[in-house]
Amino acid sequence: MAQCLFLAPTVCSKVAGRGEEQWLCGSKLKKKPSNLIFSSRSSIGIRASYNANATAIEIPNQWYNIVADLPVKPPPALHPKTYEPVKPEDLSPLFPDELIKQEASTERSIDIPEEVIDVYKLWRPTPLIRAKRLEKLLDTPARIYYKYEGVSPAGSHKANTSVPQVWYNSQEGVKNVVTETGAGQWGSALAFACSLFGLDCEVWQVRASYDQKPYRRLMMQTWGAKVHPSPSNITEAGRKILQLDPSSPGSLGIAISEAVEIAVKNGNTKYCLGSVLNHVLLHQTVIGEECIKQMEAIGESPDVIIGCTGGGSNFAGLAFPFIREKLNGKINPHIQAVEPTACPSLTKGVYAYDYGDTAGMTPLMKMHTLGHDFIPDPIHAGGLRYHGMAPLISHVYDLGFMEAIAIPQTECFQGAIQFARSEGLIPAPEPTHAIAATIREALRCRETGESKVILMAMCGHGHFDLPAYAKYLQGAMVDLAFSEDKIQASLGKIPQLVP
Secondary structure (H helix, E strand, O other), rough: OOOOOOOOOOEEEOOOOOOOOEEOOOOOOEOOOEEEOOOOOOOEOOOOOOOOOOOOOOOEEEEEOHHOOOOOOOOEOOOOOOOEOOOOHHHOOOOOHHHHHHHHHHEEEEEEEEEHHHHHOOOOEEEEEEOOHHHHHHOOOEEEEEEEEEOOOOEOOOOOHHHHHHHHHOOOOOOOEEEEEEOOOHHHHHHHHHHHHEEEEEEEEEEHHHHOOOOHHHHHOOOEEEEEEOOOEEEHHHHHHHHHHOOOOOOOOHHHHHHHHHHHHHOEEEOOOOOOOOOOHHHHHHHHHHHHHHHHHOOOOOOOOEOOOOOOOOHHHHHHHHHHHHHHHOOOOOEEEEEEEOOOOHOOEHHHHHHHOOOOOOOOEEEEEEEOOOOOOOOHHHHOOOEEOOOOHHHHHHHHOOEEEEEHHHHHHHHHHHHHHHHHHOOOOOOOHHHHHHHEEEEEEEEHOOOOOOEEEOOOEEOOOOHHHHHHHOOOOOOOOHHHHHHHHOOOOOOOOOO
């Protein structure tokens, strides 16, 4: 069974003891379990338990910036009109000053504000769980661990960055924020954070996911957000797309264009992004920093690290702190990003400067891209339907510190069913890609007899993605692959910059 302690808050009660606190669990008097951590609300948070005497893992108080440790610094973002390196003032219509500083920072560590840590305590540290039942099912000598981010209020890793982004905006007096969302996880996380800090939130949800995932939309609305399908008639960018294709399924690139357009036109509104940019990946490194300590506590070190990639924040959050350890010569894991075959930016895209949105309003970023107007087929992993990979991940990939593979969605959902029926958790469609790759690696270990330690990023639950599971279980799910002609046409529209 999964090697993690689950304990209801009502099971244990504190009693007076001599010298140190003791805990009454059922009818037995026991010492306080070392893996229990209390939030500021005095609720019991269950945190990864690997052995009974493991030291409690603290929430990190700093984010890690991988830029400081890279042997070659990443290429700068360029102004979309002048093609000159972006200046801080160029980004001020979109972001608060502190996030602009973080975007360009070369400092190795950046302090996490106490107010942000206080909110993190609602769900962090998150569990690291050994998937023993999955190991048994696969009959593999590999040891499989997954870092589970689905315990956040919004159900995914996205809250790790939505909370600081909204807090920094609130500190500068911003009252309204806008964003896009693919699967709805980022929109949900931003709406959640805005509800805590009193900001208004407006979300453009990619039409394919807007139709597939109504309960994600309802989550956002419950937390007070306005939600529009994208492309919409509200923005000029959306209207142009609808004129060309009234039944467009939308894309993250289109939704970004719509949200950015609103932010630029309204002085009291800022834009928030859930992936891709440096400051977003920075905030997600709490995942990897916790995980390093958790694995040290049980005497394990990963041989293989696997995560799904769309824009890349979930993968970077887990992998970047481990890459630091790899660069320092402490460990040498094989690091693998997994993307959908229908939107394979790392494995089939080109490494070039391109816009982050369809309309060409954002800065040009050097990234692995399929072309900014590429619209992927509507696969169920809506959060992975982005034409480009995060510039930092693209740079790390170009330096050779990681590899990438693409897996079709039917294999991913087959793996998800195996995972759900052995481990109990129903994963979101996005991390099913990591599950499928993990199963491949575990089966290789069965053939070779190697007892590798596999660490997997489990970025969120799939409780609102059950229509996708229905499609798979009914035999109605098909593999959607990119069109080579479509990609080539899109790549032909990438700005041709003179070296």
